[in-house]
Amino acid sequence: MEWDKIKIEDLEVFANHGVFPEENVLGQKFVVSAVLYTDTRKAGLEDELSASIHYGEVSAFITEYLKSHTFKLLEKIAEGLAEEMLLKVEGLQKVKLEIKKPWAPVGLPLKTVSVEIERQWHTAYIALGSNMGDSQKYLDEAVKALDEVRNTKVEKVSGFITTPPYGVTDQPDFLNGCLRLRTLLYPEELLKELNRIEKEAGRERIIHWGPRTLDLDIIFYDDLVMEKDELCIPHVEMHKREFVLEPLEEIAPYKRHPVYGKTVREMLEDLREEK
Template identity: 65%
Template sequence: MDKITIKDLEIYANHGVFPEENVLGQKFLVTAVLHTSTRKAGLTDDLTASVHYGEVSHLIKKIVCDNTWKLLERIAEEVAATILLTYPLVSQVDLTIKKPWAPIGLPLDTVSVEISRGWHTAYIALGSNMGDKEAYLKGAIEALDSAPDCQVTAVSDFLITEPYGGVEQDDFLNGALALRTLLSPEELLDRLHEIEYAAHRERIIHWGPRTLDLDILMYDDLVLDTPDLHIPHIELHKRDFVLIPLAEIAPWKRHPLIGKTVAQMLEEVKDKR
């Protein structure tokens, strides 16, 4: 990916832990590296095909000057999120916020915070087998798509499937969606749980009936195993009720561990029937 760099933008603002910093203010230096394709702009000399670094610089200044925060980390998060939400051509931002002569009682040049934030692609499985199943699934899709840090880019058709796990219950309505998001995997999991909770999801019986079930299937090409979250989903390659809708929206997506595409995994599941 190409990059546009704004280096050491000088901004006088009022941030810091000490009250005098918030009143007197001081200089901050901001470096922003914008990850974007410059190919079209380079071939056409068309400004609208690129990211206007002058506009971005003024946006950064406005964010930093119009607010007062204690931490450099807070400034960095706000600047990164605003740039990504304002400029669709930017896929990732690398930010460095420097604070010269930070008041720590010792001689130093600068203290700085560096972060990288960007858009990620996640695939989510949807399921419901209680109440108005279709309404629960559509409500979850709307809840994700209406959040500023999430964009639903594709949704599969819904299909009726038999319950999984041996618990006697009603048939499920299942689907899958593709999501463009600024959330980390852990933050996305929390967001999904919030949506499930709003749909009155109860976790009483393992593999039991539920108003709404939302699972992260894949997140970019990430491999993650924690006590609370496994990516890719451990059962992904075994479940036709997940692979069928996922193959509809991303048949080419490759499992980062198994190395097979969604379409290939679905064919293998079908062959084992």
Template identity: 65%
Template structure:
């Protein structure tokens, strides 16, 4: 994870209506909010220009208004939704840590405060797009548009669409392939679920491995994460073997380094070309 500068807000007092018990929602109580804003302050510091920074006064006002205008039973939910709204509202924020404290929480025991502290960041993911059934371009365009409209996702770049031969030995029509760069607040598993939803909108059927499909969406890279689960492997396990992935990815991210192989996308593409010549 990249190292960012920090702006700290400590123990902002907010009177709000959050809690499991009805009287907490009706009568309200005092909460304390602390936040660490992860930003790049260098330009603002060198030029002494507030417009180049994230205004901690505006952030404090936003947190106060948000917590007073919404009601949650759990402080976990209040912290989660507040953090998301802050990241979506303040464009220079790269990440944020929020601690929401609840003094004198009604647990029937003497204590000063109960708190929840969470940390969330924007992430950068690279997604492979493919289609070889129906209106291929329309399916890819739909995927790009759907991802851009999904809450917590921003499409930053899209490669050209390339016509490529089918992969895997199944006889079928040529593919239209591309890649996009996505800025997202979603976890890898959440992002995978969204991709599957978009594939379902295109009536994707998973009947034959490497077979024809209206829409195929794969997570290639997610920050510099190396991740394995039952449903997902990052980096994509075969991306370095697929020219229909590396060629469009080289258009938008030639310098990005594969966290497992240690080579840039451009280097992986050149390596694959050399292997194919032999």
């Protein structure tokens, strides 16, 4: 979806940021520009400010954030501000920030130094599985743990299904499910959180496809196609696994695979026809 834009240009803020101690004590001017990506359709039809993002309130939010923190780097200011805006400003889907430092202490005749970033909400689908101990409890606690990550929100959870083991068949049946979450984390950061939650549930990676208390896998992340040694998105085996596709079809039947072009429902139907 192409979002509408609300622009704030060259908001001046006097604040205390910089690598040098005197910058933190004396302070200096920073100039902030922001592009707020949102849906202005309702506000445009109803002519009501409550249906849109209040740029005055956002300007005050930016000013307060810069004044109430002290950081060394422009990069840190931009990253922290973008995250706070996405978490706190209702209706904000994506933000583009440029933070300029007109009085940068470099001892050379330059007009300004700036950092520009774009950050946004992402949608990820996570597969959950367990076949050791109280599997229902492990899955429920994993959903809760993900929802408690500060910059992540679980939006929808499938029902859990009992399925036979995959790969190594000499082990108990699995309880499987899928969830959709909204996150500001990058894929590798999200994987790190999943691994942390697995470890806290007592997961030990001893036997490939072996029994485990908790298994969490990224199936989709927006429409990203990514191939790294430690992480492949979409999950490379997802189209072959009914225990992934069945609960995923419950919450995202028309989500389309960015490589194969088929919806989750179509992939599930194809897999069942092959049996």
